[in-house]
Amino acid sequence: MSEYRIQGNTGEWEVVIGLEVHAQITSESKLFSGSSTGFGAEPNSHVSLVDAAMPGMLPVPNRECLRQAVRTGMAINAQINRWSRFDRKNYFYADLPQGYQISQLYHPIVGEGEIEVTLNEKDPDSPTKKIGIERIHVEQDAGKLMHDQHPTMSFVDLNRSGVALMEIVSRPDISSPQEAGAYLKKLRSILRYVGSCDGNMEQGSMRADVNVSVRKPGGELGTRTETKNVNSIRFMMQAIEYEAQRQVDLIESGGAVVQETRLFDPNKMETRSMRSKEDAHDYRYFPDPDLLPVELDDAFLEECRASLPELPDAKRARYEALGLTAYNAAVLTAEAETAFWFEDLLAEGVDAKQASNWLMSELFGALNKLGKTLDESPVNPKQAAELLGLVADGTISGSIAKQVFEIMLETGQGASAIVEEKGLKQTNDTGAIEAEIAKIMAANDDKVAEYRSGKDKLFGFFVGQTMKAMQGKANPQIINDLLKKALG
Amino acid sequence: MSIDKDTVNKIARLSRIAISDAEADKMVGELNGILAWVEQLGEVDVTGVEPMTAVIPNKLRLRDDVVTDGDVRDKVLANAPAKEGSFFGVPKVIE
Numbered sequence A: 001m002s003e004y005r006i007q008g009n010t011g012e013w014e015v016v017i018g019l020e021v022h023a024q025i026t027s028e029s030k031l032f033s034g035s036s037t038g039f040g041a042e043p044n045s046h047v048s049l050v051d052a053a054m055p056g057m058l059p060v061p062n063r064e065c066l067r068q069a070v071r072t073g074m075a076i077n078a079q080i081n082r083w084s085r086f087d088r089k090n091y092f093y094a095d096l097p098q099g100y101q102i103s104q105l106y107h108p109i110v111g112e113g114e115i116e117v118t119l120n121e122k123d124p125d126s127p128t129k130k131i132g133i134e135r136i137h138v139e140q141d142a143g144k145l146m147h148d149q150h151p152t153m154s155f156v157d158l159n160r161s162g163v164a165l166m167e168i169v170s171r172p173d174i175s176s177p178q179e180a181g182a183y184l185k186k187l188r189s190i191l192r193y194v195g196s197c198d199g200n201m202e203q204g205s206m207r208a209d210v211n212v213s214v215r216k217p218g219g220e221l222g223t224r225t226e227t228k229n230v231n232s233i234r235f236m237m238q239a240i241e242y243e244a245q246r247q248v249d250l251i252e253s254g255g256a257v258v259q260e261t262r263l264f265d266p267n268k269m270e271t272r273s274m275r276s277k278e279d280a281h282d283y284r285y286f287p288d289p290d291l292l293p294v295e296l297d298d299a300f301l302e303e304c305r306a307s308l309p310e311l312p313d314a315k316r317a318r319y320e321a322l323g324l325t326a327y328n329a330a331v332l333t334a335e336a337e338t339a340f341w342f343e344d345l346l347a348e349g350v351d352a353k354q355a356s357n358w359l360m361s362e363l364f365g366a367l368n369k370l371g372k373t374l375d376e377s378p379v380n381p382k383q384a385a386e387l388l389g390l391v392a393d394g395t396i397s398g399s400i401a402k403q404v405f406e407i408m409l410e411t412g413q414g415a416s417a418i419v420e421e422k423g424l425k426q427t428n429d430t431g432a433i434e435a436e437i438a439k440i441m442a443a444n445d446d447k448v449a450e451y452r453s454g455k456d457k458l459f460g461f462f463v464g465q466t467m468k469a470m471q472g473k474a475n476p477q478i479i480n481d482l483l484k485k486a487l488g
Numbered sequence B: 001m002s003i004d005k006d007t008v009n010k011i012a013r014l015s016r017i018a019i020s021d022a023e024a025d026k027m028v029g030e031l032n033g034i035l036a037w038v039e040q041l042g043e044v045d046v047t048g049v050e051p052m053t054a055v056i057p058n059k060l061r062l063r064d065d066v067v068t069d070g071d072v073r074d075k076v077l078a079n080a081p082a083k084e085g086s087f088f089g090v091p092k093v094i095e
Helices: A063-075 A177-194 A233-252 A298-306 A312-321 A326-334 A336-347 A352-370 A381-392 A398-411 A415-422 A430-443 A445-452 A458-469 A476-487 B005-014 B021-043 B073-077
Strands: A006-008 A011-024 A087-090 A100-103 A113-118 A128-140 A144-146 A153-157 A164-170 A206-215 A225-230 A261-265 A270-273 B087-091
Touching: A006 A233, A011 A177, A011 A233, A063 A128, A063 A164, A063 A177, A063 A298, A100 A128, A113 A177, A128 A177, A177 A206, A177 A233, A177 A312, A177 A336, A206 A233, A225 A233, A233 A261, A233 A270, A312 A326, A312 A336, A326 A336, A326 A352, A336 A352, A336 A381, A352 A381, A352 A398, A381 A398, A381 A415, A398 A415, A430 A445, A430 A458, A430 A476, A445 A458, A445 A476, A458 A476, B005 B021
Parallel strands: A225 A261
Antiparallel strands: A006 A011, A011 A164, A011 A206, A087 A100, A113 A128, A128 A164, A144 A153, A153 B087, A206 A225, A261 A270
8 A cells, every 4th residue: 555665775675564452342340350440440449359360269251341352353344253262371470460361362252354444544535455354352451560659669450450352463464654553543443433442542442562574575574573562553653663664774784683572662762672581472371271162152143243333434435425525424434433423413403514514614623722522522413403403594694603603612502592692693684785785885886896897706895795794694695696686 | 292301490480480400300200200191191082073171061151241349459458468558569570
């Protein structure tokens, strides 16, 4: 899709990227215990004896977590494995009380699928590329360590321990930082549509491990490094750029890339080796004897399929069929929140084109100025529909609607109430309009003469003057008609 | 299949078990004895037999997604070798 090349001393290099995305599954309780997944609770309060790995405790899987993984798989047209199994990944770390993570190595719940990405999701003509998904498996999250609270101790909070994650593993089909960014954006959008993950990277609900290697174009795959736990799209793209350049410099100066785990430092914009011990990754996986295999029946799969929402690509096609431009349809569907807002407007009876134009210019503009996201909008779809309804039925003009909207944003008042209180109703009183037109023509007889001698563009001037004289409250169509008559 | 002393030392290290050189030597013999005993199973022809994942024909039981547990911080922390406020305290680990 994009020809991304690194120019080295020995010629061009291409970059091969694969992503492992950890997405927190949206659920009330944890993967194997009944404790809450709520964010920001008092340390160690959302912890059961199962999560703390007390002896004799047994895991019982949460049906909803499996369901969300399956629905996510279905949304990327992946193979769903009716039979899967949990394995233990063994390692010691202070944030992992069990001494192993319950994961799925050998038999993941979701097999191969794919995601189509485009470099600019708002441009319908931008080229697309299919990125293969190797698998999605379900696993436990670890606890959280804090290192800066005490001189000699680290503190452990197990609230996150046992929360369900999906690990979504891509094929090494990605060949530039931009493609990686587009992939992560599209994946996040799909997860939000499906409702299986909130996609909130700031709170750590989604993080990526980034595998990068370089090679001469078309050559053998190089040795890869894995940069762990990158928590923003921008950081991921920077990490790839840095890491690819580092590998090229290393190889060209006679060195060799070591297969290792690295960390991205966003302050220095560089990746650093985590210098793990050589056998730190000998996880000695084996099937978890505490858990039977996961067997999904027809009814379960059918419910998963039936509960899938319309996905971004299908939505975009439908919006275009409603008469929206390809650009508008692409912008409205890029994020689930935007599409849902738009559909709420339609449900309130707003015309599709009017709704999309208003949403993209007025609402986005206002939110941008306020520095708020759509979720934080001071005006909800119902209130917006009331405003747009007043424009549609001719009660107020488009320009008055802008004023009313500003007052709505400030005061939270309803549109009809504002129009009533401020007397902003559009007037169809032709007598009043004709009187203003006569005054304007008298005051601008030079322009009238110019117009009559063929300077058609001046028509706009007269419309503007009349509207101004009417304080924006005159029906523009009536102004047009009357002006045409008066100017002859 | 048999294992040597290096493998024994590696498994001990991965399991965070400290063993002396003499213990490692002894362990090589013991572990190889166990492996040889288990390997007798190799005499059975299991071609076409599905691996047995459980000895009882049970189905995996699933839970509904409701909060039924947690909020037992004092219990959870009761046996911690070190605690600070609401946290477990562990020797500083920074990579």
